[in-house]
Amino acid sequence: MTTTVHDRRRGALARAESRHALGFVSPALAGLALFTIVPVVLSIVMAFFDWPTFGDRKFVGFDNYIKLFTGSPDFWPALRNTAVFTVLYVPLSVILSLLLALSLHSRIRGRAVLRILFFIPVVTPMVANVLVWKMMLQPQGLFNGLSTSWFGVELPNFLADPQWAMMMVVIMSVWQGLGYNMLIFSAALEQLPESVLEAAKIDGARGLRMLWSVTLPLASPSIFFASIMTMISSLQVFAQPQLLTGGGPGNATQPLVQFIYNQGFKFQDMGLAAAAAWILFAIIIILTALQFGVQKKWVHYEH
């Protein structure tokens, strides 16, 4: 008898809690529905339409996807540029920031200040960072100025040469993003299990051997995490090339996201832009899944 009363009371309480929960979660749910789920569904639909910004839309089936791969002169170069950027940027950024985190890990004076210094370009507006680099990369700018007056060597016009322009977009991006991965690695290195490190020391591990066989394997989960996040963000690169080179010279540095932006908002072809965005999404998913697939080979988890 008492239990049933108790149960009924519990049932009432649970209902009350559910009601409250609905109140708490509804702003987030409404926002998510309107600003994420509706756009995602709409995007799937749009990709099958000839969808100008203004004017009549027409169902075209897979034409947008077909047009991307066969009839759009900028799409393949955009894919290639995104690939080149990612292949250059991810290893450079991960290795350099790991190196920095490792050297900041030991007893360095002013370590906290240094960390902040490296972190500043991460939090300043990308537009401002790019403007600074654009100034230095001018033919009469700092780099060429120093090179000609110190060594008498005339440097190429970085932003006007296709290969150099891409290199500079990569270098500028590495500079900008370095502090972020460095902090992730710093946090990971500080949390390494001390017992294991001490044990390795007793066994005589020192220097590079210690780094290669103990520290790096122990830190590999965070290296894996940082590589994936860096890869995803580099596949989405936009502001750096858009502002530094305008995607040029020609389309030599135009990445996929800038292609999407141009199709949608310059050429008013929203359907084609939506289709290209889904291609980008597919690439991100496939590459992330691949990385998860090979992680067993090199990522070492405790437990």
Place this chain on the structure above:
Amino acid sequence: MSTELLDSPARPRPAGGATPRKAKAPRSVRTPRERLRLVVAHVFIYLAAAIFMAPLVYAFFSALKPNSEMFSMPPRLIGSEIRWSNFADVFAYGPFLRYILNSFFVAIAGTLVVLVVSTTAGYAFGRLRWKGRDAVFVLFLATLMVPQEVTVIPMFIVMQWLGWVDTYQALILPFAFTAFGTFLMRQFFRGIPFELEEAARVDGAGPLRSFLQIILPLAKPAVAVLAVFTFMSFWNSYLWPLIVTVDYDKLGTLPVGLATFSGLTGTRWDLQMAAAIISMIPTTVLVIALQKHLVKGISMAGLGGR
């Protein structure tokens, strides 16, 4: 060596994570070799820092030069005169003040919306029991996978439908409901012992009161981290404001304004540098002021990327 082993685990550690442990690193007797290694490490890291900071330092001093000396040969750090007036002149060139105010308004309003939405939803997911909770949460998490680029194009169409193109709400709301904040708050709320809340519940406090009076005050550090990172991402956001506003003179945020400004001023590199430096100040100050929480914040917020 032996002291190193003995005293580190035995000594009671001050609460609060990993940094004090490192600060207490035992000072063993150093061999000359070790000392040399330490010196080399210092030289390496300070050299790296100097090279790394050079662009920003150079940009700052360039902002103080007369424009005719921007590209002097050989390059000079300091021009013939120090022109602080460049920083004032920026404001005479186009609606630069407006960009700054817009950015502050959008970033602060956006952060407030994110905080309210994420803490309430995080509470519902983390501490209340209701039917379908886990399924809805998985849906939330799934949306984290969708990159912004997939949603910006249709989001613009949604803005057209709502008649929001060129409005403040279009700058603030669309990206204030991402699942990341909810996820972060839920994780934090789950870590708070349930007994704390139970006592209040027994006293007759409903979920709303216990949320406001017990859970939120305990979650201050997590809320602060979320606030800072949200503010920064609004402040630096470029792609969406570029798309959803047309009348930059009225609604341009700082990044968009800065990009337009550089087109407007053409070869006035002195003003562009001054404008760039001004736009860097708020987030830089924020980072310096909150440096202690930075590592913790990154390892918490790092989960969602930027």
